[in-house]
Amino acid sequence: MPVGTQGTVKAVSPRELRELQAQIILGNTYHLFVRPGLDVIRKLGGLHKFMGWDGPILTDSGGFQVFSLAKLRRITEEGAHFQNHLDGSPCFIGPETSMEIQHTLGSDIVMAFDECPPHPCTHEQAARSLDLTLRWEQRSIDWWAGRNDAGQRPLLFGIVQGSSYADLREKSARALVEMGWDGYAVGGVSVGEPEPEMMAAVEYAVPHLPEDRPRYAMGLGTPPQMVEMVARGIDMFDCVLPTRVARNGTAFTAAGTLNMKNACYTLDEGPIEEGCDCYACANFSRAYLRHLVKAEEILGLRLITLHNLHFYLGLMARVRAELEAGTFADFRRKFVGGYKAHRESV
């Protein structure tokens, strides 16, 4: 899922998203709640109509951003009190408000409201946080059950927490399955922990999640990380990397990342990646892209963003094809091996 934090996938138009064959995008509840605010999005007919995107939208619950962006948080049983990061005005989001916001946005996949504990945290902290999260998740699902239009409700995804502790991840997963969600996410990953710990957190959770429901690793990752996560049973990802690093001139290829500012591309007539059929690679040289990035021209980051999204979406399409053909194990080995040399440059 390309990430459209503030009601737009950064630097990309809805027409371009369609052409990239994006199946679904992510919107950030916290950001949209703070700006433009719900009154605007309600008046304009919901997030789809507001941003001109008629495909599916998954919205996060706002929990993660409250914990990573907002100031002066105070967590109570009720929810999270905070000052928003734009003008410092006092706000509150609890499970019910999060569901109400996502309902107003018109989300197709709604995420449960959870607390994302910091990394590192002790077993005791993680256990206490998980218990609160489970109560919040129950209240999230109950909000929808109590509505008259429950039959037309969006898909609801629960979020596994439990930090880096196997017993807590298992407890979280089992409790969520008991509640009965449409899909299951693994949260509290990619929050600064080493990669093996991130993989372990997923490995602790996945065996306890039903195979016939989508499994979603939140906020990931590099191309090899995604392939490795698929090998562990993950179906869905969202990640800001392809759009974020493009704005700094970094392009993804199967061999690793390229920094398009690099002087070695000054006279390079080739495309970002040989064989790529994205708009950038079909029409422009590395030399031109380097010039645009050096000259701080918006077209440069636009073209690299298109390439990177094409690369990410193409990688997942390839992964699906390899899985269906029964050749995924071989693909995984070759792809992860071939990418590793440049891995550290992201």
Add this chain to the structure above:
Amino acid sequence: MPVGTQGTVKAVSPRELRELQAQIILGNTYHLFVRPGLDVIRKLGGLHKFMGWDGPILTDSGGFQVFSLAKLRRITEEGAHFQNHLDGSPCFIGPETSMEIQHTLGSDIVMAFDECPPHPCTHEQAARSLDLTLRWEQRSIDWWAGRNDAGQRPLLFGIVQGSSYADLREKSARALVEMGWDGYAVGGVSVGEPEPEMMAAVEYAVPHLPEDRPRYAMGLGTPPQMVEMVARGIDMFDCVLPTRVARNGTAFTAAGTLNMKNACYTLDEGPIEEGCDCYACANFSRAYLRHLVKAEEILGLRLITLHNLHFYLGLMARVRAELEAGTFADFRRKFVGGYKAHRESV
């Protein structure tokens, strides 16, 4: 002509330029000479191929930018010595170097190398500057006459100078016609002088320029200024306004400019301009554009840029149609009258 200073019309892709039905764009010789430099553009097969634009390109001579951007200028009979504005390294552009650069770029319409006197300047200063410019323009045209491939040369346009003095503008125009250019530009306008003085400079020159050759007012202007210039016999314009002001959230309409940051658009479901069929107006509300501009999202300035270019190109298409229908005088009166109310906001 949309302006593509550094090898891209800012924030716009070549595909979008085609869809906007841009017939020709402008490239800036000085900027491209300084970055990426001629070695890069030569190696990449010329400016058209470098930037992926297969339509016509007009390049300026670099003269105006040497006088407006570069540091430590020293003007001699030979040309202009200066330090470039990026790294301060010493550069030289004279008439022959300007022609050679434009030849390397692969320009379709080449502008003569001229000196652009400051505003205001005395009659004596303006006269001395004009004499130098006329010698430089003769050397510009001679450079092409001396080549073996003279039969395949691009179109060459001379530039009328003479500041705000009627006798000098007339002298300049007559001397250029004597040299025999493919087209004639009026330069040294829109350099800080009041609008009546700008109109007068054009009025002094145009009667002395042949009717069967294109007449081009350089670096203009607002929508009513362009319509007024057409009424005075001008055929061609280049202007950074539609792209530049878009990046600050300003949109053009037939009634004047709109500042999309304005709070009055917060809940406005309408398009920038009713009846406009550009991509921005066909798909997005003022409320969404305001949100994007406030949130500093690149898509916001992209969409306003597309609208503004569509507006400028559409205005000129309309002007051509009105001229052909013999109804231009009526159109001019209504358009300029209807626009004036908001004029000061650009």
